[in-house]
Amino acid sequence: MGRRIAEQFKQKAAAVCPIIVYPEPEDARILEAAGRVAAEGIARPLLVGRRQDLPQKLAPGVGAELICDSERLAQFTDQYARRRHLSDAVAARLVRKPLIYGAMMVALGHADGMVAGKNHPSALVFQAAVVAIGYREGIRALSTCFIMVVPRLGGRRDVPLVFADCALNVEPDAEELAAIALASAESARRFLGVVPRVAMLSFSTHGSAGHEKAVLVRRAAELANDRIRDGFVEGELQLDAALVPEVAHVKLKQQSEVAGRANVLIFPDLNAGNIGYKAVQYLGGAQAIGPILQGLAKPVCDLSRGASVEDIVAITAVTALQV
């Protein structure tokens, strides 16, 4: 992460210092990261897990909760069974699973956010988050974004941009793409403190290619534009028209609040989004922060299995900023 942005996130998180749950205490990097999170005052880390997974000795400031001894199990079982219309016996099994136990803590206000996914596939983290916590009002699907800190863009250095969806929705239709754009605009406001300027990306700029794939992106841009408050959406745009003022000027021939100065890039599908963020990360030397889950009623962040201690600390700050 651009050091300055990382520090900003940590400082903002420290002002709130929420309780963040880690349901994978069996992982050495999680333990080290939790210790650093506590030492730097970014959040109050709480490890939850089974007896064999919790460490014997805790770093200063790190809490731990043993699921099988928890007094919360009865409450969690009752709430889960009611909310999901399942038997108490099945609910009792579910809330003993560390990911769901952690998500229930967040759902019922015993913790403020959860960081997981180091030792579980993303699909299980998403499931736990949705079944226990649910969607934010007005949202019916999850999406993900990355904050990409680009070393150089035009004359600027360490430029933060929001990329979406790079990790979850494979082939969104126009409605889903519009929802991803709106959720990402909110992420840009929240994390970067900017007025979102959302470019809906395609291989075509304003009808330059009349292909149905470009038409879908244009339709999504119209839907998002109708609904966005405090921000701008435009599409379809090619990436250069979105980011480079000179190209935007030539290709658009009109004034635009987005073209040439976009700070949120929405990719048309997961092929483009996943390849796009990795290209910028590995070929462009950008720092990738994420995937950040968007659309949940309360914050959960998913870690990649290869996440470093530094990544986990950064994602914890990102989680804390959503509280």
Next chain:
Amino acid sequence: MDKEKILARVCKVVGDVLGVDVTDVTAGARFVEDLGAESIQSVELVAAFEEEFDIEMDEDAALQVRTVATAVDFIADTIGKQSSE
């Protein structure tokens, strides 16, 4: 336990969890496309199978189970492994 018996119990559990008529739950039925399951419900189906058959299922592997018939195979395998432990 033979697979016919497992199938009958799996159909009942699936009907309960997904809130569908048990007669709609056939061996060839796909959870999402045919039975209207949300993709987020696989963790709940797994827990319901664990409860019904008193087994522990590997959640990562269970994510790959997409039809009633493959669930029956997966459960039969798990019962076999856990009874021989």
